[in-house]
Amino acid sequence: MVKDAARKDHHPGADGTTPHVRLVRRGKWVDWRKHIWLFVGLGLFAIVYLCPAFSDAVDPEGKSFVLTHQAKAALGLFLLAATWWVFEVIPIGVTSIMIGVVQVLFLIRPAKVAFGDFMDPSVWFIIGSITFGIVFSKTGLTKRMAYRMLVKVGERTSMIYLGCFLVTAGLTLIMAHTAVAATIYPLLMAIHSLYSDDQRPTKFGKGLFIGMAFVAGAGSIVTLLGAARGAVAIGFFNDIVGREITFFELSYYMLPVGGTMVILLWVLCMVLFKPEERTIPGLRERARMLHQRLGPMNRKEIATLVIVLSAIGVMSLRSFVPALAENLDKSAVILVATILFFIFKILTVQDLESIPWNIVLLFGGAMSIGFCLWETGAATWLAVKWLVLFQNAPGFVFVMGTALFVLVMTNLIMNVAAIAISLPVALVIAPYLGVAPEVVLFSSLVVAGMPFLLLVGAAPNAIAYESRQFTSGTFLLAGIPASILLMFVLAVFVLWIWPLMGMPVTVP
Numbered sequence: 274m275v276k277d278a279a280r281k282d283h284h285p286g287a288d289g290t291t292p293h294v295r296l297v298r299r300g301k302w303v304d305w306r307k308h309i310w311l312f313v314g315l316g317l318f319a320i321v322y323l324c325p326a327f328s329d330a331v332d333p334e335g336k337s338f339v340l341t342h343q344a345k346a347a348l349g350l351f352l353l354a355a356t357w358w359v360f361e362v363i364p365i366g367v368t369s370i371m372i373g374v375v376q377v378l379f380l381i382r383p384a385k386v387a388f389g390d391f392m393d394p395s396v397w398f399i400i401g402s403i404t405f406g407i408v409f410s411k412t413g414l415t416k417r418m419a420y421r422m423l424v425k426v427g428e429r430t431s432m433i434y435l436g437c438f439l440v441t442a443g444l445t446l447i448m449a450h451t452a453v454a455a456t457i458y459p460l461l462m463a464i465h466s467l468y469s470d471d472q473r474p475t476k477f478g479k480g481l482f483i484g485m486a487f488v489a490g491a492g493s494i495v496t497l498l499g500a501a502r503g504a505v506a507i508g509f510f511n512d513i514v515g516r517e518i519t520f521f522e523l524s525y526y527m528l529p530v531g532g533t534m535v536i537l538l539w540v541l542c543m544v545l546f547k548p549e550e551r552t553i554p555g556l557r558e559r560a561r562m563l564h565q566r567l568g569p570m571n572r573k574e575i576a577t578l579v580i581v582l583s584a585i586g587v588m589s590l591r592s593f594v595p596a597l598a599e600n601l602d603k604s605a606v607i608l609v610a611t612i613l614f615f616i617f618k619i620l621t622v623q624d625l626e627s628i629p630w631n632i633v634l635l636f637g638g639a640m641s642i643g644f645c646l647w648e649t650g651a652a653t654w655l656a657v658k659w660l661v662l663f664q665n666a667p668g669f670v671f672v673m674g675t676a677l678f679v680l681v682m683t684n685l686i687m688n689v690a691a692i693a694i695s696l697p698v699a700l701v702i703a704p705y706l707g708v709a710p711e712v713v714l715f716s717s718l719v720v721a722g723m724p725f726l727l728l729v730g731a732a733p734n735a736i737a738y739e740s741r742q743f744t745s746g747t748f749l750l751a752g753i754p755a756s757i758l759l760m761f762v763l764a765v766f767v768l769w770i771w772p773l774m775g776m777p778v779t780v781p
Contacts, residue, residue: 307362314356321349322379330657333664333702344651346381351642351685358635358729359745365728365738366631369638372645382645390644391637394604395687399636399732401607402455403628405581406736408614410459411624412574413567419463420564428556430468430477430548434484435539437461441485442492442535448585450493450500452607454733456581457485462740467560468553478742480546483751484538487725489733491534494722495527496520497592501603502688502721504592506696506714513700514710520592526715526776533762534723541758545751573619580617584610632735639729643686647694652686656694660702668708668779672716672767673760675699680720680756684730688721709777716763723759725752 327345330338340348350372357368369391376387409415426436437457444453465478493499497507497520507518570578587606591598614620646652659678663671675695682691699713724730728738728745738745772778 307360310356310360311362314353314362317356318349318353318375321352322346327654330654330661332657332661332698333705338650338654338657340654341650343381344646344649344654346379347376347642347645347649347651348655350375350379350381351646354638354642355685355727358727359749361745364631365745366634366638369634369636369641372638372642376641376645381649386648387641387645390641391634393637393640393644394602396633396637396640398449398604398607399451400628400633401604401611402449402452402732403632403736404455404611404614404620405452405607406455406458407624407627408577408581408619409456410462412571412577412619414574414577415459416463417564417567417570417574419460420560420567422460423464423467423560424557424564428552428554430550430552431543433464433553434480434542434548437464437481438484438488438535438539438542441488442531445489445492445499446496447498447589449498449588449603450489451732451736452585453492454485454489454736457489458482458736458739461485465740465742467556468548468550474742475549476546477548477550478740479747479751480542480548482737482740482742483546483748484542486731486733486737486748487538487542487723487752487755488535490723490725490731491531491538494719495531496524498589500688500722502692503718504598505689506692506718506721509693509696510700510710510714513697516710518711518714523715523718526771526774527718529770529774530719530762530766534759537758537762538755541751541755545754573617576617577614577619580610580613629739632739635729635735636732640687643690646686647690652682652690652694655682656698660695660698664702664705666706668706669764669767671699671702671706671708672712672778673764675713676716676720676763677760679717680724680760683721684724684726688724688731692717692721704780707779707781709780711776712767712771712778715771715776716767719763719766720759723756725755725759727752 322345324345326342327340329340332338353375354368354372357363357371358365362368363371373384373387373391376382377384381387409418422436422440423433426432437460441453441457444456461481465475465481468477469475494503497503503523507523511517584606587597587601588603591601591603615622656678660675663674666674679691679695682695685691696714696717699717700710703710703713724734726749728734728748734748738748767778
């Protein structure tokens, strides 16, 4: 055999299903697809960074927003990061590190700020949430939950999908969707192990984990307990409009949307990821037997439940007690629970090694690029440029245009930031078009909770990715029809259902 001979061969992709051509030279695989996308990302950054200054954005009140050199560089950096994240040019955590490095080298933001975002309280909240999942798995609570659920839902894979999705959505009504995803993740791993002994990805595994991420977002919009974005949006609304949205008013309008999306996402997963097997013969009896083998709950399981439920209770109270919301950070609460796991010897120092630091770095990078776009003014410039396009449009078009912008931005940066940059501008424009501020608020909150396109859009997306059942590209391809479905459902609610429920959608 001639060593220098080159040949084309097929090598299975990261998701075990999609082959892509690689060149074999001197006995080594060369993934030219990743090389190409690496340079595409670098090229996008260079084009945006070196191109002439863009025109100012001017809002309806005549205020100008300049896109500075640093802001333009921030836009280029995001295009670079998004390309590398989607096509997994390098490990997603390493791409996140690159985000901080580029900010420093190109003088976009100081090093202390760019890298400081990696230790933002939201990142620590994700670490605490992941610890919840680890402790549930280690103590056996996950298996106990999985076996009991499987006894209830039976042996049909479609019903297993639905059961997992309903449990996920139900938990997001009382706790943050990040913590829910981290808690449900090991349960899904246990269920998938009963479906297939093979470690390779399956369609059932893809639907199980991608569906969990999607449904966690759909459920999180229903109450203020599911995520922080609701409280932030209501605060902006109160400041600008002068009317307070109550906890129960939000749930009244959002529950039908969230419930509809959960069911439709289940149907979508059955279409996109129809399980290889319709049933798992003998699963119910096997699950019943395995559950009986676990016996009664032990001391560590009980202690875990007490600690977790106490943390959830305190974090839930923050939505009802303003003093707690102002003075008690949710990241501190969840980290206290994490510390208690070690004090009571439920976890050991070796368990820290099982934390998926690649995912933690991913969200550190997401926070860094999000704050970069925000602090340089790039995000605000984008919001004004987009929203003023609709300042003379019909009211319905304006509402859907605003929602589309929030949907795109919430996949790119933190959903709280997406709300913060778009809602104030939209609420200023709305009265000129005869649009009621309530419909702008609720439609924005709907799409902000469901970033179905990129892993960085929400923590449940990244937690699901840790299963290795799918690639970021697979997630994107599934997210496109899911996002289209979301916009269609929102349009139906804006046009017909919300008005029937009493929501004001127009103003005199």
